[in-house]
Amino acid sequence: xxxxxxxxxxxxxxxxxxxxxxxxxxxxxxxxxxxxxxxxxxxxxxxxxxxxxxxxxxxxxxxxxxxxxxxxxxxxxxxxxxxxxxxxxxxxxxxxxxxxxxxxxxxxxxxxxxxxxxxxxxxxxxxxxxxxxxxxxxxxxxxxxxxxxxxxxxxxxxxxxxxxxxxxxxxxxxxxxxxxxxxxxxxxxxxxxxxxxxxxxxxxxxxxxxxxxxxxxxxxxxxxxxxxxxxxxxxxxxxxxxxxxxxxxxxxxxxxxxxxxxxxxxxxxxxxxxxxxxxxxxxxxxxxxxx
Numbered sequence: 082x083x084x085x086x087x088x089x090x091x092x093x094x095x096x097x098x099x100x101x102x103x104x105x106x107x108x109x110x111x112x113x114x115x116x117x118x119x120x121x122x123x124x125x126x127x128x129x130x131x132x133x134x135x136x137x138x139x140x141x142x143x144x145x146x147x148x149x150x151x152x153x154x155x156x157x158x159x160x161x162x163x164x165x166x167x168x169x170x171x172x173x174x175x176x177x178x179x180x181x182x183x184x185x186x187x188x189x190x191x192x193x194x195x196x197x198x199x200x201x202x203x204x205x206x207x208x209x210x211x212x213x214x215x216x217x218x219x220x221x222x223x224x225x226x227x228x229x230x231x232x233x234x235x236x237x238x239x240x241x242x243x244x245x246x247x248x249x250x251x252x253x254x255x256x257x258x259x260x261x262x263x264x265x266x267x268x269x270x271x272x273x274x275x276x277x278x279x280x281x282x283x284x285x286x287x288x289x290x291x292x293x294x295x296x297x298x299x300x301x302x303x304x305x306x307x308x309x310x311x312x313x314x315x316x317x318x319x320x321x322x323x324x325x326x327x328x329x330x331x332x333x334x335x336x337x338x339x340x341x342x343x344x345x346x347x348x349x350x351x352x353x354x355x356x357x358x359x360x361x362x363x364x365x366x367x368x369x370x371x372x
Contacts, residue, residue, distance in 0.1 A: 093105060093106065093107035093108070093142065094106050094107075094142050094143050094144040094153075095144070096144050096145055096146045096151070097146070098120075098146050098149045099148075099149065100123065102120065102121040102122065102123060103120070103121050104118070104119070104120040104121075104144070104146060104151055105118070105119045105120070105144075106118050106119075106131060106142060106144045106151065106153055107119070107142070108135065108138065108139050108142060110138060114133070114134060114135045114136075115130050115131075115132060115133045115134070115135055116130070116131045116132040116135060116139070116142065116153065116155060116164075117129075117130055117131065118130070118131040118151060118166075120151075129170075130170075131151070131153060131164060131166070131170055132153070132155060132164050132170070132173060135155065135157050136157040136158035136159040137157050137158035138157075139155055139156060139157050140156045140157065140182060140183050141154065141155070141156035141161075141182050141183060141184055141185035141199065142154070142155055142156075142185075143185050143186055143187035143197075144187065145187050145188065145189045145195075147189050147193035148193065150165065150166050150167065151165065151166050152165040152187065152189065152193075152195055153165065153187075154182075154185045154187040154195070154197050154199075155173070155182075156181065156182025156183065156185050156199065157182075159175075159178065160175060160176070160177050160178035160179055160181055160182060161175075161176040161177045161178075161181050161182030161185060161197075161199060162174060162175050162176055163176055163195060163197075163212075163217070165195075174217065176197070176210055176217060176220065177201070177208070177210075177220050179201075179203055180201075180202040180203045181199065181200075181201040181202060181203065181204075181208070182199050182200075182201075183199060183200040183201075183202055183232065184199060184200050184231075184232055184233050184234055184280075185197055185198070185199035185234075186198045186199070186234050186235050186236040186246075187236070188236045188237055188238045188244070189238070190238045190242050191238075191240070191242070192214070194211065194212045194213070194214055195211065195212040196209070196210075196211045196212075196236060196238055196244055197209065197210050197211070197236070198223075198231075198234040198235075198236040198244070198246045198248070199231075199234060200231040200232050200233075200234065200248075201220075201222075201231070204222070205228045205229045205230060205231075206222045206224060206230055206231055207222070207223055207224035207230055207231025207234060207246070207248050207259070208220045208221065208222055208223070208231065209221050209223050209244065209246070211244075223246070223259055223261075223266045224248065224250070224257070224259060224266075224268075226250075226252070226253075228252055229250075229251035229252050230248070230250045230251070230252055230257075231248050231249075231250075232248065232249045232251055233248060233249045233279055233280045233281060233338075234246050234247065234248040235247045235248070235280070235281050235282050235283040235292070236283070237283050237284060237285050237290070239285050239287070239288045240287070240288070241288070243260055243261055243262055243288070244260065244261050245258070245259075245260045245283060245285060245290045246258070246259045246260070246283070247271060247281045247282075247283040247290070247292045247294075248281075249277065249279070249281070253273075254275040254277075255270050255271075255272065255273045255275070255277070256270070256271040256272040256273075256277035256281060256292070256294055257269070257270050257271060258270070258271050258283075258290065258292070258306065258318075260290075269306075269316065269318075270318075271292055271294075271304055271306075271318050272294065272302075272304065272318070276296040276297050276298065277294050277295070277296060277297075278294075278295050278296055278297040279294075279295055279338075280294070280295070280338035280339065281293065281294035281295075281339070282294070282338065282339050282340050282341040282351075283341070284341040284342055284343045284349075285343065286305075286343045286347050289305060289306060289307070290305070290306050291303060291304070291305040291306075291341065291343060291349060292304055292305075292318075292341070293325070293339045293341040293351050293353075294339070295329055295339065296324075298327075299327060299328050299329040299330065300324040300326070300327050300329070301324055301325040301326045301327070301329055301339060301351070301353060302320055302324050302325065303320050303325060303341070303349070303351075304318040304319060304320035305318070305319055305320070306318050307319050323369065323370075325351060325362055325370045326353070326355060326360070326362065326370075326372070328355065328356075329353070329354075329355050330354075330356075339351055339352070339353040340352045340353070348363060348364060349363065349364045350362070350363045350364075351363070360372055
């Protein structure tokens with residue numbers, strides 16, 4: 082295989098607009114070295130370059146839509162940057178330089194303002210930045226304990242504008258959770274058994290987070306954070322005794338990242354790769370996970 086299409090899609094991201102039409106952003110390598118944007122109008126596909134001059138194969142690419150317009154976070158050899166389209170694609174905005182931007186996760190608040198979580202490999206830390214409406218906030222370190230904290234982050238914003246993040250703490254081999262409230266980052270441990278492996282996916286039902294994640298033995302698990310009012314009142318992460326699935330490849334590649342969505346009815350749906358198959362599963366209240 083040679084030519085344009087053989088080098089496309091190495092790194093990619095997808096989002097749906099208000100009509101549920103797909104929009105895709107993906108990297109095209111070799112002499113092109115660009116991020117390409119492809120979207121469906123309802124009658125056909127349209128395509129255009131989003132960003133030229135990408136420095137090396139991107140280490141992260143994340144896209145979200147607001148009022149049908151695409152917002153991208155790109156991490157390459159030069160660092161982390163943001164680019165978006167209004168009537169035309171706007172110049173890229175550098176957010177942080179160096180060996181950073183790994184596993185970047187982009188989310189938009191109710192005003193369409195960008196929030197980003199990512200791993201700074203030089204510092205070994207989980208970082209977070211946001212667009213205020215007029216400028217980008219200086220990146221903030223939100224998890225500092227240990228020398229390798231913040232890989233594989235997944236970011237969501239709740240209805241009040243609070244960010245929620247799941248991520249891997251490789252120092253202590255734990256899957257952790259952080260959220261921002263009243264000017265302070267807080268959080269706890271989702272899975273402290275040392276079995277979590279690689280990417281997780283966080284979604285919200287109201288302000289309640291649920292996380293889907295893989296284990297080193299190839300299981301796909303989920304857990305939700307629930308408040309226990311029985312004294313002493315506390316928060317705990319509860320899942321199921323039975324995994325969503327088993328026999329998954331237990332590595333950390335981007336293609337094996339599970340993706341979780343929660344409908345307005347509260348029903349959870351998951352897409353993930355098992356072997357050469359793309360599998361969709363949803364949680365039925367009586368029958369459990371149905372694939």
